[in-house]
Amino acid sequence: MQTKVYVGNLSFDASEESLKELFSQAGEVVSANIITDKFSGRSKGFGFIEFATEEGMKAAIEKFNGYSFLGRDLRVNEARPPEKREGNFRGNGGNRRGGGGYNRDRY
Numbered sequence: 229m230q231t232k233v234y235v236g237n238l239s240f241d242a243s244e245e246s247l248k249e250l251f252s253q254a255g256e257v258v259s260a261n262i263i264t265d266k267f268s269g270r271s272k273g274f275g276f277i278e279f280a281t282e283e284g285m286k287a288a289i290e291k292f293n294g295y296s297f298l299g300r301d302l303r304v305n306e307a308r309p310p311e312k313r314e315g316n317f318r319g320n321g322g323n324r325r326g327g328g329g330y331n332r333d334r335y
Contacts, residue, residue: 230282231258231281231282231285232276232279232306232307233251233289234275234303234308235251235302237273237301238271238274238302239298240273242275244260245260246298247260251277251279254285254288254291255279255283256279257277257278257279258278258279260276260277261276289305
């Protein structure tokens with residue numbers, strides 16, 4: 229049972245508390261998270277809202293997709309689990325440092 233929505237096109241002025249308050253109009257909000265840059269701490273302009281029920285999630289999509297909030301039209305849809313990345317540069321066992329640079333003629 230999916231109960232989480234993705235909220236995109238967020239104003240940088242939005243707070244998790246303001247999102248929780250807004251989305252509680254659709255149903256009981258369990259959590260509201262705004263995704264931030266790990267270095268600057270600034271919002272990346274999207275987040276996730278988790279509802280207590282699937283009905284709350286569906287109501288939020290219906291009510292708030294395209295809704296103007298803090299001067300921005302929100303994009304709200306069902307959150308999808310992160311996709312598994314193929315060919316990850318780290319942890320794939322490959323060394324990507326390039327050629328050895330060994331010169332036989334020197335020795």
